[in-house]
Amino acid sequence: MPPVNNKRSRRIWFPVIHSPWSDVIKFLLVLAALTWLLYRGTESLGYNWQWHRVSRYIVSVKDGQVIFGPLIQGLLVTLRICGWSLVFSFTFGLLTALLRMSDSVVGRGVARCYLELIRNTPLLVQLFFLYFVVAPVLNIDRFTAGVLALSLFEGAYASEIFRAGIVSVARGQWEAAHSLGLSTFHLYRYIILPQAIRYVLPPLTSQAVALIKDSALVSTIAIYDLTMQGQVIISETFLTFEIWFTVAAIYLVLTVILSTMADIMAYGLKTTS
Amino acid sequence: MQGKELGDYIIEVERIRKTFPDGVQALYDFSTRIRRSEVVVVIGPSGAGKSTFLRCLNGLEDFDSGTITIDGIPLDDNKENRFEIRKEVGMVFQLFNLFPHMTVLENVNLAQMLVRKKNHDEATKVTMSLLEKVGIPDKAQSYPSQLSGGQQQRVAIARALAMVPKVMLFDEATSALDPEMIGEVLDVMKTLAQEGMTMVVVTHEMGFAREVGDRVIFMDEGRTVEEGSVEQIFSNPQKERTRQFIGQIL
Ligand SMILES: Nc1ncnc2c1ncn2[C@@H]1O[C@H](COP(=O)(O)OP(=O)(O)OP(=O)(O)O)[C@@H](O)[C@H]1O
Ligand SMILES: [Mg+2]
Numbered sequence: 001m002p003p004v005n006n007k008r009s010r011r012i013w014f015p016v017i018h019s020p021w022s023d024v025i026k027f028l029l030v031l032a033a034l035t036w037l038l039y040r041g042t043e044s045l046g047y048n049w050q051w052h053r054v055s056r057y058i059v060s061v062k063d064g065q066v067i068f069g070p071l072i073q074g075l076l077v078t079l080r081i082c083g084w085s086l087v088f089s090f091t092f093g094l095l096t097a098l099l100r101m102s103d104s105v106v107g108r109g110v111a112r113c114y115l116e117l118i119r120n121t122p123l124l125v126q127l128f129f130l131y132f133v134v135a136p137v138l139n140i141d142r143f144t145a146g147v148l149a150l151s152l153f154e155g156a157y158a159s160e161i162f163r164a165g166i167v168s169v170a171r172g173q174w175e176a177a178h179s180l181g182l183s184t185f186h187l188y189r190y191i192i193l194p195q196a197i198r199y200v201l202p203p204l205t206s207q208a209v210a211l212i213k214d215s216a217l218v219s220t221i222a223i224y225d226l227t228m229q230g231q232v233i234i235s236e237t238f239l240t241f242e243i244w245f246t247v248a249a250i251y252l253v254l255t256v257i258l259s260t261m262a263d264i265m266a267y268g269l270k271t272t273s
Numbered sequence: 274m275q276g277k278e279l280g281d282y283i284i285e286v287e288r289i290r291k292t293f294p295d296g297v298q299a300l301y302d303f304s305t306r307i308r309r310s311e312v313v314v315v316i317g318p319s320g321a322g323k324s325t326f327l328r329c330l331n332g333l334e335d336f337d338s339g340t341i342t343i344d345g346i347p348l349d350d351n352k353e354n355r356f357e358i359r360k361e362v363g364m365v366f367q368l369f370n371l372f373p374h375m376t377v378l379e380n381v382n383l384a385q386m387l388v389r390k391k392n393h394d395e396a397t398k399v400t401m402s403l404l405e406k407v408g409i410p411d412k413a414q415s416y417p418s419q420l421s422g423g424q425q426q427r428v429a430i431a432r433a434l435a436m437v438p439k440v441m442l443f444d445e446a447t448s449a450l451d452p453e454m455i456g457e458v459l460d461v462m463k464t465l466a467q468e469g470m471t472m473v474v475v476t477h478e479m480g481f482a483r484e485v486g487d488r489v490i491f492m493d494e495g496r497t498v499e500e501g502s503v504e505q506i507f508s509n510p511q512k513e514r515t516r517q518f519i520g521q522i523l
Contacts, residue, residue, distance in 0.1 A: 170370075172366060172368055172370035173370060173372065175328075175333055175364075175366065175370060176364075176366065176370035176371070176372070176429075177372075178331075178332070178333055178359060179331055179333065179359060179362070179363065179364035179433070180359070180363075180383070180384035180388065180432070180433070180436060181356055181359040181360040181384060181388045181436065182383075182384060182387060182388060183356070183387075183388075186387045186388075190372075190383060190387070191372055194374050195373070195374055
């Protein structure tokens with residue numbers, strides 16, 4: 001009987017599986033295995049590792065002055081792009097969600113078109129369209145075009161998240177607010193959104209992480225973000241493996257920080273109510 | 274109730290019909306008139322349209338035809354009218370519907386500040402006196418989840434009263450409560466009735482109906498089957514359908 005088997009094996013494995021150290025040990029083992037594989041692989045390629053040359057592209061000290069290298073400069077651009085895009089994509093997302101749920105037929109139609117358009121075309125094409133077609137017409141710079149493309153794209157997905165969060169608030173909350181004579185604005189501002197935020201925070205965090213990763217695409221329109229700076233350094237120095245590892249690690253640190261912040265915020269929300 | 278002065282008609286419902294999109298006919302040419310300070314008890318089997326009727330009265334539900342007028346204001350497509358009516362008509366729900374992310378004080382303060390435009394201190398003063406009235410002044414800083422069902426429902430009543438409504442609607446306000454808490458909520462409702470509040474009450478609590486009800490409407494299939502004084506409906510129903518129903522619930 002499978003259930004019994006299951007139970008027994010779980011009991012046997014319990015101390016090993018659930019010790020926090022076993023996780024760490026397993027992680028280190030996997031990491032060691034991967035490193036070894038990579039080492040063997042690159043050795044057979046004859047790759048010449050030069051990690052010591054990487055640090056100057058991050059920070060260096062010259063005449064007692066700290067100088068941030070191109071990777072940090074790129075990181076700052078990435079942060080600026082992501083910061084603006086985050087604000088705008090959540091704004092677009094929320095507005096679209098509200099439009100879709102409004103009584104206005106026109107509003108719902110507009111929202112529907114926007115979502116279909118964005119979700120059924122590649123982000124790269126949207127970016128190029130904004131940069132090569134819209135930007136010259138409206139005379140906007142490449143940074144704005146990049147932010148706009150990312151915001152519109154992620155906003156379409158964020159709107160789905162907001163909508164799910166809004167409809168997950170109990171029907172009775174709407175009715176109670178209406179029966180008190182609250183306006184639609186007050187209803188959303190004080191009753192619905194504060195309750196929806198709890199549902200939307202986790203998926204919205206994933207969305208923000210996706211945004212950070214997708215932001216690497218702006219390097220294709222010659223914005224000197226983290227990815228672009230990495231490419232430039234590699235073309236000058238041929239430190240291909242080292243720089244890509246470093247760039248990936250920086251993105252990883254960014255997204256881990258973001259997820260941790262969201263966890264803390266979610267915990268705060270849970271304890272205040 | 275004896276010795277109470279009833280005023281002019283504050284609610285006039287003229288042949289309203291309501292059919293839900295799925296084809297269910299919830300109200301069929303339903304009419305009634307309710308006087309100021311009158312306590313009307315609505316009874317009827319499940320699905321009779323009692324909730325739908327109450328929800329139409331404060332514009333939570335649209336109706337297809339007919340007219341509703343409350344204190345001279347027609348409940349029509351005009352949004353202003355609808356908001357005006359919602360301000361004047363308080364509603365208490367079966368499942369309380371308190372705002373879970375706000376304290377009791379905030380729950381009761383909210384509409385006073387947003388809709389009646391009172392400042393925080395004025396609102397709080399009203400809230401505290403209302404909490405006193407419903408018997409839980411010490412719970413102002415609690416969250417709804419920290420209260421018993423009976424306490425939550427009393428907060429919900431206080432929240433509706435804070436708007437100083439002219440009419441109060443109760444939709445099975447005690448049905449979701451444990452038996453030992455029903456009394457405390459009914460007591461608050463009785464006090465309101467004695468103070469002259471106009472009330473429309475959907476309830477199965479016959480004791481309450483006998484004590485403060487001025488009139489009973491027995492509904493079935495979206496219509497009034499029979500209406501009359503409490504005594505008349507409970508002790509001497511004219512229609513067979515009413516007799517059957519009264520026999521079941523008494
Ligand atoms: N939102 C809705 N959509 C479709 N049908 C509905 C809806 N609300 C109510 N109904 C239907 O309308 C009819 C009247 O419902 P209503 O809730 O008014 O009855 P009620 O008298 O309050 O019953 P109960 O005692 O069970 O609360 C029922 O047949 C019900 O199924
Ligand atoms: Mg009902």
